[in-house]
Amino acid sequence: EIVLTQSPGTLSLSPGERATLSCRASQSISSSYLAWYQQKPGQAPRLLIYGASSRATGIPDRFSGSGSGTDFTLTISRLEPEDFAVYYCQHYGGPWTFGQGTKVEIK
Amino acid sequence: QVQLQESGPGLVKPSETLSLTCTVSGGSISSYYWSWIRQPPGKGLEWIGYMYYTGSTNYNPSLKSRVTISVDTSKNQFSLNLSSVTAADTAVYYCARVGGYHSPPSSWGQGTLVTVSS
Numbered sequence: 001e002i003v004l005t006q007s008p009g010t011l012s013l014s015p016g017e018r019a020t021l022s023c024r025a026s027q028s029i030s031s032s033y034l035a036w037y038q039q040k041p042g043q044a045p046r047l048l049i050y051g052a053s054s055r056a057t058g059i060p061d062r063f064s065g066s067g068s069g070t071d072f073t074l075t076i077s078r079l080e081p082e083d084f085a086v087y088y089c090q091h092y093g094g095p096w097t098f099g100q101g102t103k104v105e106i107k
Numbered sequence: 108q109v110q111l112q113e114s115g116p117g118l119v120k121p122s123e124t125l126s127l128t129c130t131v132s133g134g135s136i137s138s139y140y141w142s143w144i145r146q147p148p149g150k151g152l153e154w155i156g157y158m159y160y161t162g163s164t165n166y167n168p169s170l171k172s173r174v175t176i177s178v179d180t181s182k183n184q185f186s187l188n189l190s191s192v193t194a195a196d197t198a199v200y201y202c203a204r205v206g207g208y209h210s211p212p213s214s215w216g217q218g219t220l221v222t223v224s225s
Contacts (some may be wrong), residue, residue, distance in 0.1 A: 001168070035211040037152075044201055044215035045152065056213060088152055092211045095168060096154035 002026055002091045006099035012107040019076040021102045023089035028069045033093030036065055036074045039101075040085045048087075049074065079104070109134035111202050111216035119196075119223050125189040129202030129216060136160050136183045140205035142212050143176060143187045145198040148220075153198075157205055158185065192223045 003026035013019055023034070031052035037045035047056040049065035052072055062077040076083055084106050089099040115127035129141070142157035156166035158176045166174050175188040189196060199220050203212035 033209060044203075044218055046215075047211055047213045050211050050213075090152075090211060093209060095165075096157075098152040098154070100151045 001095055002029055002093075002097050004089050004091060004097055004099035006087075006089060006102045008102060009100075010103045010105060012105050013079055014107045015079050015081055017079050019074075019079055019083070019104055021074040021076075021087055021104075023067075023072040023074070023099050025070045025072070025091065029091055030093055031068045031072070033091055034065075034067070034072050035090045035092060036063075037088045037090065038083075038085045039088065045088060076104075109204055109214050111204065111214060113200060113202050113216045113219040115219065115221070117220060117222060119192055119221060120225050121193055121223055122191055125187070125192050125196060125200075125221055125223070127187045127200055127202075127219065127221070129185050129187075131183045131185075131204070136178060136180055136185065140208065140210070141176075141178065141185045142203045142205050144201045144203060144212065144215075145196075146201070146218070147195075147198045155187065155189075155200075159208075194223050197221065197223045 005024045007022045034052040036049040039045040053065045064075045066073050086101045086103045088101050091097050110132045112130045119125045137160045143155040156176050158164040173190045178185040199218040201218045202216045204214040205212050
């Protein structure tokens, strides 16, 4: 089973700042099978990125994904008020696994 | 646009079977994979399993002995049965549509909280 470790646990930033979230896999994985989700309180997760770097339908271009092997990154170029949420990475290439999440909070 | 809605009991007794149904509207259940994912209160996401509309399944190894996912194409629904539940199975349960094999879940239901308690 692939274990995904996200860091940091919490990111405190101000609107307009750049957010960089990390997801590290316990072994090398294909970038084709790495996704990122956003979850707000009381809501279901929303798919942001799939295949490590492809934006899902309707996702603003301030969200971008990158990485390969064991290290993957979600970048939010300029934080909007609605971007403060919890973000999860997911591996879906075999048994699905999720990271534990990174909370992006307002500083 | 496809919509998914979970339904079922919000309270289940320990050792009993948790049963949930996901009703799909705005699209056919055929030609897609369908998944269940859960989230204990205040915690992260855990994959339960997924199935193809033909009935083939793939389950989380840690839950495999207790999980059954099935489909009723005539009703455009799929279901989750989780047996021998304990308090550790208390969670919000989400159903989701998966675009294809080795694809992520892209459309999710709103989720339903199931509490395991006597």
